[in-house]
Amino acid sequence: MHQTLSLYELNGRVREAIETGMDGEYWVEAELSDIHERGHCYMELIQKDERSRTPVAKARATCWANRWLLVRSYFERVTGQELHAGMKVLLQVRATFHEAYGFAYNVTDIDPTFTLGDMARRRQEIINQLKEEGVFELQKELQIPLFAQRIAVISSETAAGYGDFCNQLANNEYGFAFTTRLFPAVMQGERVEASVIAALDRIFEVEDQFDVVVIIRGGGATSDMSGFDTLALAENVANFPLPVITGIGHDRDESVLDLIANTRVKTPTAAAAFLIDHLAVVYTRIVKAQEAVVDSVRHKMEVEKLRLGRLEDKIPVAFSVVRTRQEARLEQLRLQLIAGMRGKLAAERHRGALLAQRVAAADPEKLLGRGYSITLYKGRVLHDAHSVQPGEEIETKLQKGSVKSIIK
Template structure:
C-alpha cells in the first residue's frame, strides 16, 4: 500500500450506521417545521386491534400514467385516531380506508431504527369531499361523452312489470321488505321474482353487482324489469355505486333498471343512469304496484269506453228498428 493511499484512508470520514442515521435525523429536524399539511392517497390502512393505533402508507401517483412516484409510512396514534376517524367519516360519508385522497397535518420523523415516517395529527375532510365530487363529475362527463348516460331511461317501461329480476344480498332486510310488500298488495296482483345474489357493501360490491347483471342478461327474455335494492347499511358503502364500470353496465342494459339502495342523500351515479330511482326497497315495491294500478285503471277505462260504445250502438239500433217498424203496414 503506497503513501498516497494511506493518506487518503486517514483523511476520509467513516461513520457507523447509527451515526449516519442520527445526522439524517438532525437534518430532517432542521429542514422542516414541527408540522406541515400534506396531500396524498391513503394505502394499506390497518388498525391494530390491541393498541388501537392505525398504520398506513401515504402514496402519490403520476396523474397521467398512474405510476407510483412517492411513498411514506404513516401512523395515527390511538388517542388521535379515536377522534379523527369518526369525525372524518361523519363529514365525508366515507369509510376511513385505502384509496381516498386526503389532506393531513403531520409531523415528519426520522427514527434511527425505523427510518422515515409521518405521524398524523389532523385531517381536513373538505379536501377529500372535493376530490370525491371531482371524480363523480369526471365519471358523469365520461358517460355523457360516450352517449350512454340516458340510454336506460329511454327504454319504454313495460305496461305490466310483473316479472322481476332482483339483484341484492339474500340476507338483506330490505329484500324481505320488498317481497312482503309485493306479496301483500291489496289488489292481489301476481308478481314473479327471481333473486340474483350480489354483495351490496364492501370492496367487492362493484364486481359482484356487475356479475349479477351478466347473469340476468343471459335470461333477459324472461324478465320485464331489473331491481337493484339494498336495505340499510353504512352511508360510506354507497361509494361502490359511484363506479364508472357499474354505471356503464346499467346504462346500457336492455331492460329498465329500478334502484332502491336505501339512502336520502344525493343520488349515486347508479341512480342517475337507472331508468327509475326510488329511495328504499319498499318504495320500489310500491312503485311496481302503482304501475300495475295504472295499467288496471287504463283497462277499466277501456272497459267503460267499450260499455258506453256498446250501449250507444244498441240504442241506435233500437231506435232504427223502431223507426223501421213504424213504417211497416199494419
C-alpha cells in the same frame, strides 16, 4: 478505526433529526392505496405521476384510536363516504420515526372538503365521458313494461333492505303477483364494482325471463357509496337491455349509478313501492278502458233499442202499404194471366180448326166420292203393280161397295 453505531443508535439520531428539523404539522395531499382499522387506523399513502400513473412517492401513516374516532366520524358525516383505497385525501400529519418501526406519518386530522371536491371532480369526469360515449341517456330511453312483474334483484343476500323489498312486493294491497330472483352481489367496499357487473352478466344470460332489474342496498353502512361511482359499472348499466331501477342511497346520496339508471328511488322499499304503483296505474287504465267499453256498448244498445222501437211503430203502416201494393200487383198479374190464357186458347182453337180442315180434306171417303178407288192387297193399300203375282186376289174399294179381282 471508524466510529461505529448500532442500528438502534443510528435510528435514534434519525428520529432526533426528524423531530428537531420537522417539529411541526403539515397538510399533505395523497391517495390512499390501502387502509385498515384495528383500533388504530393504518394507512398506506401513495402519489402517482399524473400522466403515467406510476407511483412517485409512498409512505405509511397512522391515526391513533383516540383521534381516529373523531376524525372518521366527522369525515363520514360531511362526505357521506367511508375512507377507502383509491380515495384522494388531504391529511394533517406530523413526521415521526421509531427506532423499531421506522418512518411514518402520524395523522392528526383529515379535511373532508378536499375529498368532496375530488369526488365531485371524478364524478363529473365520469359523467362527461359517458356523455361523450353517447350512453348517458340510454337507460332513460327504455320503457318499463306495462306488466313489470318479473324482477331480477341485485343485492346482498343478507341485507335487511332486500327482505323489506320482497315483503313489500308480496304483501301489496292490490294483491298483484310479483316474482323475484336474487343475483347476490357485494354492496359495499372495494368489491362493489366487480360484483355488481358480474351479477349483471348473469342476468344478461337469461334476460328474456325478466322485465326489469332492481339494484338495491340497505342494512349496511350508508356512508360507503364509492363503489357506485365508477365508470365501468356506469357503462355496464347504461348499455344493459333491461330497464334498471336503483334504490341504493338516501336523500342526500346520488351516485353516478343513480344518474345513469332508468329510474332512481331512495331505498329498497321505495323501489318496491314504485313497481307496485306502476302496476296499479296500468290496472287503473285497464279498469277505465273496461268501463269505457261497457258504457259504449250500453249506449249503443240503448240507441238500437230506440231505433227498433221506431221501426216497430212503422211496421204496421209499412206492412199495410206493402200488402195493398202486393195485392194490387197480384190482381194485375191475375188479369194478365187470364188475358194471356184467353189469347192462347183462341190461338189453339184456330190452329185446331185449320188442322180439322186439313184432316177433312184428306178423308178417303171424299176421294172415293170424286170417282177415285183404293186397291188393297192383303188388307193394305197397293202402290206398286209389281208387288202382286198372277193368281193372287186384290180388293178394290169404291164409293159404294167393293170388288175383288184375280190377277192374270
